[in-house]
Amino acid sequence: MSLIDMPDSLGRDIRALRKSRKLTLSELAEKLGRSVGWMSQVERDLSEPSMSEIKDLARAFDVPVQTLYGHAPARAGEEGRIVRANARRPVGHRADGLSEDLLSPDLTDDFEVVHSTFAPLARRDEPLSRPTQEVGYIISGALDLTVGGTTHRLNPGDSFRIRGEPFSWANPNTTPCIAIWVIAPPVY
Structure with a gap:
């Protein structure tokens, strides 16, 4: 994965952020002006959000964009286990x-x-x-x-x-x- 690729955990991270803020899928989708179906697909990694959608998600969660995207990728075999x-x-x-x-x-x-x-x-x-x-x-x-x-x-x-x-x-x-x-x- 290069710096322009999405992290493997993006959908799971979005779900975790949504739940930590006690938002339903519907509430987050409404906040973003998107459909619940789209939001569900993003959380299940069936749909990849665009860079502008990543920025919208970061704003909705009040986190830096880099929390969701833009950090250095994990080495092969270290995803989900090691953070350099x-x-x-x-x-x-x-x-x-x-x-x-x-x-x-x-x-x-x-x-x-x-x-x-x-x-x-x-x-x-x-x-x-x-x-x-x-x-x-x-x-x-x-x-x-x-x-x-x-x-x-x-x-x-x-x-x-x-x-x-x-x-x-x-x-x-x-x-x-x-x-x-x-x-x-x-x-x-």
Whole structure:
């Protein structure tokens, strides 16, 4: 597969994103101005969406286009199992100084693993709440994580859990903070 080809898991990834947002096939099709039949065929990999349709899907899910398309392909025999460092899919909004890459091979599991890089002095002040359970591990740097109104300073080797509670974060340092997050169910 070249960079212009669609990933093998595209239909399954679209289905996982739709379900994580609690959208029915009909609701998503209506949002896109497409038929339910077309949407069903895309999710079952019977129809390949055009680039403009991929962009529409990314907008509907509020994810970067690269989450669905444009990342480096897996090596032969590694599809669905191995994600090489140069083949990670960007996920999230890349706002507030946070960049995230999917470490999971696709979005079809009961959870997703994300590599998060918090830029120096980056912060998210407005609490985020999502219907997930999340566990994280700080690899390097420091992160001030506020969960349920209480702020915790996390350093390398520290881990945390969030169970659907409102949370916000700040990198208090002038160096990046690197963390690994496991999120269930997948939200990206």
